Amino acid sequence: MSFSVFIVSFFTWLLLTWSVEWQEVVIGLVVSLVISLIFTKYYRIKFNGKFIPGLFKFLFVYIPVFVWEMIKANLDVASRVLVPGRNVKPGFVKVKTALKGDVAKLTLANSITLTPGTITFDVVDDELYVHWIDVAGTDEESKKSFYGKFEKILKGVYE
DSSP: OOHHHHHHHHHHHHHHHOOOOHHHHHHHHHHHHHHHHHHTTTOOOOOOTTHHHHHHHIIIIIHHHHHHHHHHHHHHHHHHHHSTTOOOOOEEEEEEOOOOSHHHHHHHHHHHHHSTTEEEEEEETTEEEEEESSOOOSSHHHHHHHHHHHHHHHHHHHO
């Protein structure tokens, strides 16, 4: 049994149930134990010195930035729908990322996809293939203006 998988599973249970009644805690312990026994060979979750600071940076820095960018993108897409004649220039773009880990790339790809007007449809090595509702430019700097905030914070979280 992997202790780290057990801990992550149990804390996830506590967050999802949001209860500290003894019945909920006991069920959470049992479920977490079963999960850790089953998935130990598949997942290698390791805690290191960067885990806790990275978790706090993710929760208190990345999530607010992501929510703000999502609100802005929602308003932008809504205005494109409601205002007739507004230019829309959809297209596929390839963006390079400096993120190294698979989880970091996955988080970036999901963040881009969850932002209205964009969808990440493939990740190959250090490149993400994204469909944008309005391709502003073809150079790397115009692409970075969108996903650069996400990437910068995620680099501090995961690496």
